[in-house]
Amino acid sequence: MTPRNLMSACTLLLFFVWRLPCDQVIAFSRTDGTVFLSNGLRLNGERASDAGGFAYYGIKYGQAKRFEQSHLNTDFAYLNDTNRPKKGPVCQQTLYPVLMLVNGRNLTMSEDCLYLDIYLPPENSTHNGSWPILFWIHGGALRIGDKDMFDGTILAKATDAIVVVMNYRIGAFGWFSTGNDFAPGNYGLGDVKLALNWTVDNIAAFNGDADKITIFGVSSGGTLVSAMMLDDYVRNKVSAAIPMSGRLFWPASVQKNPREVAARFAARLDCPTSTLEEMVECLRAASVDDILRVYMGMATPLGWFGTMPLFQPVIDGLHIRASPRTILKDRASNKLNNRDFGRYIGGIMQGDAGHHIQRSNPEWLWDHTTHTYNTTERRLTQFFATLRGSCNEQAVSESRARAALHFYNVSQELSTVEYRQVLIDIISEVMFLYPELVEYLHYAEERPEDSYLYINSFDPGFQNVGAFHGVDYLHLFRGPLDSILGNLTSDALTEALQHYIRTIAHTGHPPGIYTDKTGNPNQYEAIDQNATWSVKSTDLRERLRFLESLVAPC
Incomplete structure (x- = not known):
């Protein structure tokens, strides 16, 4: 052509x-x-x-x-x-x-x-x-x-x-x-x-x-x-x-x-x-x-x-x-x-909602803010009570906060930093993983061998917002964008993401073992804090059903 x-x-x-x-x-x-x-x-x-x-x-x-x-x-x-x-x-x-x-x-x-x-x-x-x-x-x-x-x-x-x-x-x-x-x-x-x-x-x-x-x-x-x-x-x-x-x-x-x-x-x-x-x-x-x-x-x-x-x-x-x-x-x-x-390759940052929390409730991310199991439950209740398009009744919001902590097996003995991360991760799943799973699983039902999902959990350590919305593109493009993260920018993550995108550009599919995918919609690729890719499996349809229950109208 x-x-x-x-x-x-x-x-x-x-x-x-x-x-x-x-x-x-x-x-x-x-x-x-x-x-x-x-x-x-x-x-x-x-x-x-x-x-x-x-x-x-x-x-x-x-x-x-x-x-x-x-x-x-x-x-x-x-x-x-x-x-x-x-x-x-x-x-x-x-x-x-x-x-x-x-x-x-x-x-x-x-x-x-x-x-x-x-x-x-x-x-x-x-x-x-x-x-x-x-x-x-x-x-x-x-x-x-x-x-x-x-x-x-x-x-x-x-x-x-x-x-x-x-x-x-x-x-x-x-x-x-x-x-x-x-x-x-x-x-x-x-x-x-x-x-x-x-x-x-x-x-x-x-x-x-x-x-x-x-x-x-x-x-x-x-x-x-x-x-x-x-x-x-x-x-x-x-x-x-x-x-x-x-x-x-x-x-x-x-x-x-x-x-x-x-x-x-x-x-x-x-x-x-x-x-x-x-x-x-x-x-x-x-x-x-x-x-x-x-x-x-x-x-x-x-x-x-x-x-x-x-x-x-x-x-x-x-x-x-x-x-x-x-x-x-x-x-x-x-x-x-x-x-x-063309193949579908969708993905999210694990902490996509972190910078949104920083804008709306910055005190949740302050170093001196104390987080416990109970305060985490209350803050999740506040989140569900203001979630547009969802049921915002107080009793329902409280129930959904408790259900989320139970579903994700959140211990009552975590540190304040760990509870802060729980907040970011759960809110990110509701706001970003939920719509991503809706889309990905529909593509996987039609063409399982040509549909892929990834989750990026790399946290650059920027203002307590976790693996936040935009970490991926900041590391893909670099150059003038380095002024945002400064010395927190990771060369290792850049190399991993650019290799991932390069392989897709030249072959149409992700690199590595994931190219051997046989149509298992519960398989996804993850990149961790070491900027290392691995293939993981979980029941993504069960995850989607639960997330849908958290955003359903009254």
Whole structure:
């Protein structure tokens, strides 16, 4: 499918016409980072670092009007603007302090933000032939984040794979929906699909193998990986999909009443709500600042867990055609095992909820806070009493806290540090392992030999939050992200995770003994405090049944 005699690549500056057929690509220089296309355009690459390969920055893959689906970009006049941001603008959002922790960030924001960057392995790469592709989707609760946080130089070199990072619309600009054609929603998801199609059609020019694309992402990026895999077209285009700590299968992750939420949002912006046409027209004319202000002010409270984004993915009949569970159940019933679909490889951090606890109840993680069996039970009761979409009655919450401590065999003779870890682990299982098991076990029922699960329990020792949400991507990408963990960053974990991702990129499945999996859905791979992988087995269906009992409505 993809030519094998083309070269690696570069960074930015001049770019090529959308959907240029692969057989029209005429040259790719492996020595100076230039690419020539049949239309005469020359792409000048930029060496990402002394030891890295070339990179292309700020490639505009799409265009979109507010609250409309994006389409392929065909206007490259922006390349003549010498004052443009090197990597292109990031999508409109309210910046959080955590986004500014990464060194060297000077952000320009715009609604015209559909750009991607491409990072290549070094030209002396020992890999023969075309390179596989790692297509990264950033996270940020569907309302913050951007591609610029993720420099793919180190990951591309470590994996001998091309790394593609991209922006997609977020917040109200990415997810506002009226539940019909006036504003169908899921624009951010459509952007990601458009960027993937762009990659499939054009990556051969960078010596990339379009038959070996792994899509992966963390947090809401993992949620979008899961949403992408609901589309059989996408499943048929990728060799593997890795949702990392995504939560598409959490009960509140798909918006059930978009029209009502849209009307409340419009009213706060003084837009008419008598007809949807007038309402959407008014919102399209509203200022970016007003939309951001109202959007952030209307985030749905989740008790101790912070807030839920106001707008989320919806069942639109296009990108998400039905309930995610319904789609996976139908697949499991039909078992289309003759189709060459990409493998599913889902996973979580064992302490995914640690940083959420730090934001909502920081005193739970303070060094001088005392934890006992009784205080742990009370804090779990508080958690269940504020869990959105669950039964929040006090008696039920108390019962669920006791049941959790019993199910996990929590001793009444642990240290205060051990009880603190119990809190993090149980809350993480409810909030992250539960939706992951729902998804994984559905895939395992359909295609057990092509469905994988991993759990990462590596704790870097950062602010008592355990093996927290994001430890994985901080160690995969490294570079500027090292400023977050500093000397707590583990080279051993980096090596283990990069080897894991490298094997998936090149073969489509995880490394080691796990590749001999024979369809046992209770088998999963674990990485421990020594950054060592091992295969473990437990009754995951029993675990899922118990976790479902903890989140059930009244």
